[in-house]
Amino acid sequence: xxTALDDLMGSVDSPLIVVTTSAEGERAGCLVGFHxxxxxxxxxxxxxxxxxxxxYRVALRADHFAVHFPTTADRELxxxxxxxxxxxxxxxxxxxxxxxxxxxxxxADLPNRLLVERVAMLDDGGDHVCTTAxxxxxxxxxxxxxxxxxxxxxxxxxxxxxxxxxxx
Numbered sequence: 001x002x003t004a005l006d007d008l009m010g011s012v013d014s015p016l017i018v019v020t021t022s023a024e025g026e027r028a029g030c031l032v033g034f035h036x037x038x039x040x041x042x043x044x045x046x047x048x049x050x051x052x053x054x055x056y057r058v059a060l061r062a063d064h065f066a067v068h069f070p071t072t073a074d075r076e077l078x079x080x081x082x083x084x085x086x087x088x089x090x091x092x093x094x095x096x097x098x099x100x101x102x103x104x105x106x107x108a109d110l111p112n113r114l115l116v117e118r119v120a121m122l123d124d125g126g127d128h129v130c131t132t133a134x135x136x137x138x139x140x141x142x143x144x145x146x147x148x149x150x151x152x153x154x155x156x157x158x159x160x161x162x163x164x165x166x167x168x
Contacts, residue, residue: 015146031082054086
């Protein structure tokens, strides 16, 4: 069911990101549509994780994250991270990645990224939780055109919103 907010946000068509993390030897990553720079000094970045998502459950135990910025050429990798659940599989099997000093998976095919350290997580009772993070480093390849939701078409998520781990 479409709402006026859905229509407005669809018109904005903000870039997508892939967030990766790990905790206690468990890797996780997901496609994220809700994110933004949140402070200039100190440099902070926020992203919102779905409570239905495996990455959210790992993020509750994690302190470090990578925020990857897919390009228009990365549609299939973005679709991969958005349509599969880490609850059912290790999304990193078969992918080219390295681990940061903090054990966070860094996707070789997505070199435009922020490495961040969690400052806080805010659960306001909605279906997503906001992670505010301090930017530790920025890695940028050549200029790029970010991937946007309108460029992915219909995407069925690995978990539906009704499957959220914590209900308000």
